[in-house]
Amino acid sequence: MTQEQKFQAKIDEEIRIEPKDWMPEAYRKTLIRQISQHAHSEIVGMLPEGNWITRAPSLRRKVALLAKVQDEAGHGLYLYSAAETLGAERDDMIEDLHSGKAKYSSIFNYPTLTWADIGAIGWLVDGAAIMNQVPLCRCSYGPYARAMVRVCKEESFHQRQGYEIMLTLAKGTEEQKAMAQDALNRWWWPSLMMFGPNDKDSKHTQQSMDWKIKRFTNDELRQRFVDMTVPQAEYLGLTVPDPDIKWNEEEGHYDFGKINWEEFWNVVKGNGPCNKQRIRARKKAYDDGAWVREAAMAYAEKRRKRSEAEAGIKVA
Amino acid sequence: MSDKKNWPLYEVFIRSKNGLSHKHVGSLHAADAEMAIENARDVYTRRSEGISIWVVESKYITASSPEESESLFDPANDKVYRHPTFYNIPDEVKHM
Ligand SMILES: [Fe+2]
Ligand SMILES: [Fe+2]
Numbered sequence: 001m002t003q004e005q006k007f008q009a010k011i012d013e014e015i016r017i018e019p020k021d022w023m024p025e026a027y028r029k030t031l032i033r034q035i036s037q038h039a040h041s042e043i044v045g046m047l048p049e050g051n052w053i054t055r056a057p058s059l060r061r062k063v064a065l066l067a068k069v070q071d072e073a074g075h076g077l078y079l080y081s082a083a084e085t086l087g088a089e090r091d092d093m094i095e096d097l098h099s100g101k102a103k104y105s106s107i108f109n110y111p112t113l114t115w116a117d118i119g120a121i122g123w124l125v126d127g128a129a130i131m132n133q134v135p136l137c138r139c140s141y142g143p144y145a146r147a148m149v150r151v152c153k154e155e156s157f158h159q160r161q162g163y164e165i166m167l168t169l170a171k172g173t174e175e176q177k178a179m180a181q182d183a184l185n186r187w188w189w190p191s192l193m194m195f196g197p198n199d200k201d202s203k204h205t206q207q208s209m210d211w212k213i214k215r216f217t218n219d220e221l222r223q224r225f226v227d228m229t230v231p232q233a234e235y236l237g238l239t240v241p242d243p244d245i246k247w248n249e250e251e252g253h254y255d256f257g258k259i260n261w262e263e264f265w266n267v268v269k270g271n272g273p274c275n276k277q278r279i280r281a282r283k284k285a286y287d288d289g290a291w292v293r294e295a296a297m298a299y300a301e302k303r304r305k306r307s308e309a310e311a312g313i314k315v316a
Numbered sequence: 317m318s319d320k321k322n323w324p325l326y327e328v329f330i331r332s333k334n335g336l337s338h339k340h341v342g343s344l345h346a347a348d349a350e351m352a353i354e355n356a357r358d359v360y361t362r363r364s365e366g367i368s369i370w371v372v373e374s375k376y377i378t379a380s381s382p383e384e385s386e387s388l389f390d391p392a393n394d395k396v397y398r399h400p401t402f403y404n405i406p407d408e409v410k411h412m
């Protein structure tokens with residue numbers, strides 16, 4: 001058996017791959033790309049929501065949103081460190097994000113125009129993220145799977161706080177209900193796009209399935225999301241902005257309309273409403289923090305030298 | 317990116333409650349060990365997951381190599397007599 005065959009046999013037997021194990025270069029590369037993109041999405045994902053922390057309508061909403069955004073920072077950090085176990089350098093990953101070489105989930109390139117958007121993001125965007133992430137808890141690469149277990153435990157509060165916001169608005173005044181409907185209208189389709197291109201157009205799917213990085217295809221996960229979410233929208237008394245949504249008795253699924261992939265690719269290519277603003281904000285945070293990182297390093301170095309010198313005196 | 321001065325990488329171990337040992341939870345970057353503990357508190361224990369944290373700079377961990385795992389662990393595989401089930405004791409004999 002070649003090394004590659006041995007590797008595949010381990011995967012087929014559901015034995016997890018750990019950092020120092022032999023792995024094909026392409027497996028390593030695929031994982032670094034996927035995990036770092038995932039990390040970037042968590043980090044950039046803080047921006048649209050962070051926009052509303054200071055304007056949350058009550059203290060209860062504010063502490064919840066603050067905790068959620070802080071969780072997303074944590075998710076980014078778990079994931080960066082998982083990518084580092086594969087030999088990726090943190091600085092390189094961040095530079096790739098800033099230069100536009102690395103992608104992140106294109107959903108975060110849409111603006112958060114009203115408070116209802118915070119509800120819609122928690123409900124739909126975190127809901128879609130959960131759908132994607134739960135199967136990743138069984139990903140063949142150990143450190144990624146373990147990071148996902150932590151992430152998934154934390155995500156369910158995110159979705160619930162979002163749905164609660166939607167519920168409050170939907171039961172509120174006419175104006176509040178209209179706000180909730182408007183947010184659903186704007187976030188619905190981008191949320192469906194979060195699952196990625198249709199299976200027939202997804203170039204990485206088959207290999208990732210064979211390697212058990214992915215457990216379900218984009219279209220399977222998208223269908224599950226629609227099936228789960230449509231009744232939740234009905235409960236809110238809101239209308240999903242798709243005239244083709246219809247329960248299909250035979251299939252046991254909801255049929256839904258065509259996704260505008262042109263819009264998707266356009267946003268991925270950098271022409272979404274907020275792409276430039278998002279990267280600018282990330283770069284600014286990184287650059288403005290440079291002196292803090294340097295000062296902390298200089299301080300640590302000084303303390304290390306001093307304690308070495310003191311130890312030297314004692315020995316003498 | 318060797319021209320940049322990265323904060324070193326630390327591995328983080330957490331004791332979730334007294335009576336249990338510390339368990340590896342992940343890693344993070346920090347300027348020194350003290351900061352690593354503070355960061356670990358924020359990154360890995362936001363929901364009371366721990367009561368004690370250990371951090372150690374990743375470069376100080378020596379790991380066994382997976383390529384040598386056969387020669388390292390094989391010797392234990394044929395020593396069934398190290399397990400209680402290897403010994404025949406009649407059922408009538410209790411508490412053993
Ligand atoms: Fe997250
Ligand atoms: Fe989340």
